[in-house]
Amino acid sequence: MSGQHGNDAPAQGEGHAEAGDERRHHDHHHHEPEVTFEDVNTLDSVTFRARWDMKLTAAWDEAARLLEEPRTNQDRLQTPEGTNLMPHLALTLRELEERKIIKALKFQIVGPTGGA
Amino acid sequence: MSIFGKAPIQDVSRGAQALAADLQLYLRDRALDEIGWAQPDALTLLVPLFATKSDDKKDAYLLRLCFDHYPAWPPSALFVNPLTLTYKFPDDARWVPSAPGHPEIAFHTNYRKTDGQLICCSLTLEFYKVNHSVKEELVWNGEKQKFPATVAAIKRVLLPPYYVGRSAV
Numbered sequence: 001m002s003g004q005h006g007n008d009a010p011a012q013g014e015g016h017a018e019a020g021d022e023r024r025h026h027d028h029h030h031h032e033p034e035v036t037f038e039d040v041n042t043l044d045s046v047t048f049r050a051r052w053d054m055k056l057t058a059a060w061d062e063a064a065r066l067l068e069e070p071r072t073n074q075d076r077l078q079t080p081e082g083t084n085l086m087p088h089l090a091l092t093l094r095e096l097e098e099r100k101i102i103k104a105l106k107f108q109i110v111g112p113t114g115g116a
Numbered sequence: 117m118s119i120f121g122k123a124p125i126q127d128v129s130r131g132a133q134a135l136a137a138d139l140q141l142y143l144r145d146r147a148l149d150e151i152g153w154a155q156p157d158a159l160t161l162l163v164p165l166f167a168t169k170s171d172d173k174k175d176a177y178l179l180r181l182c183f184d185h186y187p188a189w190p191p192s193a194l195f196v197n198p199l200t201l202t203y204k205f206p207d208d209a210r211w212v213p214s215a216p217g218h219p220e221i222a223f224h225t226n227y228r229k230t231d232g233q234l235i236c237c238s239l240t241l242e243f244y245k246v247n248h249s250v251k252e253e254l255v256w257n258g259e260k261q262k263f264p265a266t267v268a269a270i271k272r273v274l275l276p277p278y279y280v281g282r283s284a285v
Contacts, residue, residue, distance in 0.1 A: 084272065114251055
């Protein structure tokens with residue numbers, strides 16, 4: 001429909017785009033998110049439905065339960081790109097996404113290393 | 117069986133078998149091409165990596181993993197010149213990231229001025245070849261650990277605030 005408005009369409013078009021973005025954003029957050037945790041040491045992984053208001057640490061706990069591999073004090077969490085998520089464990093999945101800390105709901109469980 | 121305090125032992129046949137098995141596990145239903153990696157021979161993986169500076173600019177690097185001591189020992193890991201797929205100091209020093217200050221991992225273009233490149237991390241073979249000191253609990257465990265742990269560890273350092281640019285000679 002917006003294409004019928006010709007040259008005066010941009011303002012309305014932008015409005016439609018914004019409305020569309022909002023709707024997509026709403027729809028996106030309306031559905032339960034699917035999260036994936038991979039243990040990079042063992043290559044075991046688990047995918048499950050979480051909630052947007054679930055804290056990252058709680059999602060990690062659930063992943064550890066499903067992986068049957070208890071969390072240890074030495075384990076850390078990072079994104080597949082390598083971003084350290086340990087300072088963000090208290091954030092919810094929604095906050096992690098809205099603050100652009102994560103690009104996808106995929107997480108890697110990694111162990112400590114020695115060196116440097 | 118722990119490798120703590122032992123010298124690395126090469127086992128080409130076992131390395132090729134273990135790489136094939138672990139790569140299949142890692143890829144799941146994906147092809148190697150889909151993730152941008154290459155396997156030029158049965159013992160080698162080439163892994164392109166992007167490093168990000170604090171201004172969000174990216175630099176490209178190529179990590180070469182070799183599995184001739186794997187899985188008892190971690191893979192050999194070196195940043196290589198993407199044109200030659202080898203590393204010669206000092207000509208190729210710029211193909212090694214500079215990321216000082218990370219508490220667990222360091223990149224050296226010519227360790228101790230004689231030993232060549234070293235990714236100083238307990239998840240690389242070279243770390244043991246130079247007989248680097250390490251806590252026993254951090255030593256590579258070939259019965260539990262697989263090579264993606266090495267890649268994941270290196271990626272941690274290729275981000276702000278650690279990554280600052282290409283290495284100089």
